[in-house]
Amino acid sequence: MPTDQQLARKSLRYRRDILRWIKHAGAGHTGGxxxxxxxxxxxxxxxxxxxxxxxxxPGRDRYVQSKGHSVEALFVVLADRGFFPESxxxxxxxxxxxxVGHPTRKVPGIEQNTGALGHGLPISTxxxxxxxxxxxxFRVFTLLGDGELAEGSNWEAAMAASxxxxxxxxxxxxxNTLQITGRTRDVMSTEPLEEKFAAFGWAxxxxxxxxxxxxTAALSAPLEAGRPGAVIANTVKGxxxxxxxxxxxxxxGVPSDEEYARALAELDAALAQLPEATA
Amino acid sequence: MSAPAASMHSEAAQRTAAGLGLxxxxxxxxxxxxxxxxxxQADRQIVAVTSDSRGSGKLGPFGQxxxxxxxxxxxxxxxxxxxxxxxxxxxKTVFAVSxxxxxxxxxxxxxxxxxxxxxxxxxxxxxxxxxxxxxxGTTHHSLHDFAALRAVHxxxxxxxxxNAEARAAVRAAAAARHPVYLRFGKAALYDLPAAGxxxxxxxxxxxxxxxxxxxxxxxxxxxALLAAACLEQQAGLQCRVLSVPSVKPxxxxxxxxxxxxxxAVITVEEHMVNGGLGEACAGVLAQAGVAPRFKIAxxxxxxxxxxxxxxxxxxxxxxxxxxxRAMRALLLG
Numbered sequence: 001m002p003t004d005q006q007l008a009r010k011s012l013r014y015r016r017d018i019l020r021w022i023k024h025a026g027a028g029h030t031g032g033x034x035x036x037x038x039x040x041x042x043x044x045x046x047x048x049x050x051x052x053x054x055x056x057x058p059g060r061d062r063y064v065q066s067k068g069h070s071v072e073a074l075f076v077v078l079a080d081r082g083f084f085p086e087s088x089x090x091x092x093x094x095x096x097x098x099x100v101g102h103p104t105r106k107v108p109g110i111e112q113n114t115g116a117l118g119h120g121l122p123i124s125t126x127x128x129x130x131x132x133x134x135x136x137x138f139r140v141f142t143l144l145g146d147g148e149l150a151e152g153s154n155w156e157a158a159m160a161a162s163x164x165x166x167x168x169x170x171x172x173x174x175x176n177t178l179q180i181t182g183r184t185r186d187v188m189s190t191e192p193l194e195e196k197f198a199a200f201g202w203a204x205x206x207x208x209x210x211x212x213x214x215x216t217a218a219l220s221a222p223l224e225a226g227r228p229g230a231v232i233a234n235t236v237k238g239x240x241x242x243x244x245x246x247x248x249x250x251x252x253g254v255p256s257d258e259e260y261a262r263a264l265a266e267l268d269a270a271l272a273q274l275p276e277a278t279a
Numbered sequence: 280m281s282a283p284a285a286s287m288h289s290e291a292a293q294r295t296a297a298g299l300g301l302x303x304x305x306x307x308x309x310x311x312x313x314x315x316x317x318x319x320q321a322d323r324q325i326v327a328v329t330s331d332s333r334g335s336g337k338l339g340p341f342g343q344x345x346x347x348x349x350x351x352x353x354x355x356x357x358x359x360x361x362x363x364x365x366x367x368x369x370x371k372t373v374f375a376v377s378x379x380x381x382x383x384x385x386x387x388x389x390x391x392x393x394x395x396x397x398x399x400x401x402x403x404x405x406x407x408x409x410x411x412x413x414x415x416g417t418t419h420h421s422l423h424d425f426a427a428l429r430a431v432h433x434x435x436x437x438x439x440x441x442n443a444e445a446r447a448a449v450r451a452a453a454a455a456r457h458p459v460y461l462r463f464g465k466a467a468l469y470d471l472p473a474a475g476x477x478x479x480x481x482x483x484x485x486x487x488x489x490x491x492x493x494x495x496x497x498x499x500x501x502x503a504l505l506a507a508a509c510l511e512q513q514a515g516l517q518c519r520v521l522s523v524p525s526v527k528p529x530x531x532x533x534x535x536x537x538x539x540x541x542x543a544v545i546t547v548e549e550h551m552v553n554g555g556l557g558e559a560c561a562g563v564l565a566q567a568g569v570a571p572r573f574k575i576a577x578x579x580x581x582x583x584x585x586x587x588x589x590x591x592x593x594x595x596x597x598x599x600x601x602x603x604r605a606m607r608a609l610l611l612g
Contacts, residue, residue, distance in 0.1 A: 058369070058370060062368075062369075105397060105398070111368065112364075112368065112393070112397050113392060113393075113396045113397040114392070115392070116388055116392050118357075119361060119388075119389065119392060119393055121361075122357065122358045122360075122361020122362055122364075122365065122389070122393070123361050123362075123364050123365040123368070123393055124365060125358070125361070125362050125365060126361060126362035126363060126364060126365020126366040126367075126368070126369075127365040127366070127368060127369050128365075129350065129362065129365070129366060130365065130366045130368075130369035130370065130371050131369060133326070133347065133371075134369075134370070136369075152357070153357040153358060153361065153389075156352070156353075156355035156357055156358035157358050157361065157362070159353070159355070159358075160352050160353070160355070160358055160362065163353075
């Protein structure tokens with residue numbers, strides 16, 4: 001199990017790689033990838049029982065990225081975990097590449113094709129239900145955006161997951177409070193999320209979505225026996241790059257050469273302040 | 280008090296059917312439910328998923344016999360298909376059962392993405408399809424489902440014409456490791472003449488002939504067959520009848536054969552004339568330079584007539600009499 005400091009270094013490197021590949025491709029969902037980086041880091045390095053060697057093991061844990069547009073973060077983490085060579089990301093969004101702008105199963109490690117919002121929670125509910133039917137021990141995780149929760153299909157699934165007491169299901173909400181048009185609270189408020197999920201019968205915990213230890217604690221085990229779990233992660237869109245943080249235009253902004261250099265300098269400086277863990 | 284249901288077949292049509300030795304079977308929906316129950320008893324990975332549609336889908340006995348293999352999601356068709364995809368992705372063989380009108384419209388995006396694009400082996404079972412719920416109005420009609428699903432990659436579209444086709448289609452869907460859409464009505468159907476085995480992508484020739492050809496699917500096939508018999512008796516015309524349970528993939532060779540051998544082709548479907556079997560056949564014929572006289576019989580693009588399924592079929596000429604008249608006009612006009 002990597003230490004918090006090792007994970008913190010990984011997060012900085014992931015953020016750097018996310019920006020590098022978005023810059024290379026000239027396209028990508030920058031802000032949302034940076035807001036969920038720490039969540040994916042904890043999931044893939046501490047929580048999920050998945051690996052390239054067990055990628056088709058029926059007993060593996062499942063992760064479904066419902067907010068599919070933040071796929072660059074997922075690609076970078078999967079490459080780091082050895083599902084494919086990172087160099088393959090050079091084809092991101094290119095002609096004939098299977099590294100398209102949303103998750104597809106053609107990429108090793110990706111479970112389901114997503115990208116249209118409001119699909120991940122119903123699919124994950126079915127997966128978790130199948131696991132319960134077979135008394136399999138795997139857990140199912142899905143990552144949703146707070147803006148995405150305006151899609152009604154989420155609430156159909158929230159009802160069913162609670163009805164079937166799917167404590168093997170955890171929904172993580174990347175609450176970065178921004179969507180493409182502006183503040184979620186102004187576009188269509190999905191709040192109060194804690195009360196909504198609780199009213200649907202879910203166990204709920206709110207955490208700092210950039211606190212690796214807090215995320216680990218919230219995700220290590222089901223929140224409550226007999227209930228699906230909602231981990232509401234308070235995050236900052238564009239996290240880690242000062243001029244991108246909490247700024248709506250970075251929803252799918254590609255940095256200019258000058259912005260890219262500044263962003264990398266900030267991340268490198270942060271990395272320099274975090275020494276490698278001593279052996 | 281509702282109006283008495285009109286018979287699907289006129290007395291003349293019933294006499295023609297008797298002359299062909301045809302026996303009345305039962306609704307395809309019942310054949311589906313019994314076939315699925317038998318399959319699921321032998322394979323415990325088979326799961327039925329319903330959206331408050333257990334009764335409509337004739338799955339009451341299934342639920343009683345195999346309570347651990349049926350999942351209810353309530354009146355929530357988007358979730359029905361999403362959950363079905365998730366179940367399939369973890370190894371279940373899933374039949375998602377809901378009225379065709381809701382299943383193929385409300386959950387269209389789940390079908391396109393979660394089932395077809397992700398290639399999760401789900402069989403979507405559209406019950407009370409077409410105008411089976413005729414008197415309930417357009418909300419409950421599915422006259423768009425062929426067109427909608429034909430435009431989605433990676434899903435077979437199957438509309439069985441009788442109990443034998445229905446039984447074979449359910450078995451084929453359970454064995455397919457890819458998405459399938461099955462479309463069933465709720466009226467009792469005549470058992471059609473034997474015509475070779477059912478297979479995805481294959482048409483079945485129920486009657487030979489080289490004057491005209493009827494290319495029909497689902498619950499309209501019997502009307503085409505009776506029309507062909509009627510045309511022979513009354514006018515000495517020999518008409519081929521193809522049952523096309525597999526609207527996609529389509530049996531191009533059989534369609535082209537009919538177009539090349541016959542002077543006139545009429546396609547018949549319980550679907551809007553836009554985007555269904557007829558336009559699929561027209562595309563096959565035109566792109567091969569085969570140009571028989573051609574008509575698409577179906578529900579026209581208008582505010583659909585009201586009444587029972589039988590009333591609506593009669594209104595639009597999807598009957599023995601109507602189809603025989605249309606073929607005579609095409610051949611002799």
